[in-house]
Amino acid sequence: MKTERSLGKLTNIFFRVGNTTFGGGYVTMAVLGRELVDLREWITKEDYALAFALARVTPGTNVIAFCAAAGWLVLGVAGAAAAVFASSAPSAAIAVLILQGIESGSSHPWIMGALAGTVAAVSGTMWSIVLWLVRPFLRGQARNVLRTLVIFGGSFVASWKFGITPVPILAAAMVLAVVWRTKEPAKK
Numbered sequence: 001m002k003t004e005r006s007l008g009k010l011t012n013i014f015f016r017v018g019n020t021t022f023g024g025g026y027v028t029m030a031v032l033g034r035e036l037v038d039l040r041e042w043i044t045k046e047d048y049a050l051a052f053a054l055a056r057v058t059p060g061t062n063v064i065a066f067c068a069a070a071g072w073l074v075l076g077v078a079g080a081a082a083a084v085f086a087s088s089a090p091s092a093a094i095a096v097l098i099l100q101g102i103e104s105g106s107s108h109p110w111i112m113g114a115l116a117g118t119v120a121a122v123s124g125t126m127w128s129i130v131l132w133l134v135r136p137f138l139r140g141q142a143r144n145v146l147r148t149l150v151i152f153g154g155s156f157v158a159s160w161k162f163g164i165t166p167v168p169i170l171a172a173a174m175v176l177a178v179v180w181r182t183k184e185p186a187k188k
Contacts, residue, residue, distance in 0.1 A: 004039040011082045013040075019094070020086025023122035028087070029055070030129035032070060042074045045136060047058055052133070057166050064068060064088055112115030148178050 003009070011096040013035050021028045029052060036042045043051075051073060055066035064084055071083025105111040151173045158164040158172075 005040075005042055005074055007075060007078055007082055008184070010071060010079050011086045014071065014083040014088065015086035018063075018067070019090045023119065023125050025061065025066070026129050027122065027125050028063050029066045029150070030125075030132055036070060036074065043070065047073050049133070053170060057170060147177065151176060 010067060013057075014032070017031050018028060021031050033048050037045050037048050048070070051066055051069035054069055055062045058065040064087075067083040071079035071081070073079075075082075076166045086175045102111060102115070132154055134148060138145050154176075155169050155173055157165070158169050
C-alpha cells in the first residue's frame with residue numbers, strides 16, 4: 001500500500017518509532033524498515049539494506065546514521081534532518097531520566113528483574129530483525145541460499161569469535177558475493 005510522502009508524515013513516523021521502540025538501534029532500524037519498505041513503500045528493500053549497511057560502518061551512533069540515510073532517501077536533506085531530530089531528541093531526554101531512575105533504584109530487585117526481562121526481550125527482537133533482513137535472500141536457487149548462509153555465518157563468526165570490525169567483514173562479503181554470483185537466466 002504505497003502512501004503519499006510528506007515531511008509531516010515522515011517526521012511522525014520517525015518520532016513515533018524512534019521514541020517508542022526499545023532495544024537499541026537495530027530494533028528501531030527494523031521497525032523503520034517495516035514502516036518505510038513494507039507498509040508505505042517509500043524506499044525499496046535494496047535501498048533499506050544499503051542505508052543499513054552504510055549506517056553500520058559510519059562512525060558514531062548507527063541508528064542516527066540510518067535515520068539520516070533513510071530520511072534522505074525519502075525526502076532529501078529536509079527528510080534527513082527531520083528524521084534525525086524526531087527520532088533522537090525526545091528519546092535522549094527520556095534516556096537521561098530513565099538512567100537517573102535506574103541509578104537511584106539499582107539495588108531494588110524489581111528494577112533488576114525489569115532490566116533482565118528487557119535484555120531477554122531485546123535479544124529476541126534482534127534475532128527477528130536478523131531473520132527479516134536475511135529472509136529475502138533465502139529464497140530461490142539452492143546456490144543463492146548456500147551463498148547467503150555462508151556469508152551470514154562467516155560474518156557472524158568473524159565478528160563474534162575473532163572480533164573483526166564491520167568494514168573488513170563487509171568488504172570481504174561484497175567480494176565473495178561478486179565472485180560467487182549466480183548466472184543470469186538467458187534472455188530470449
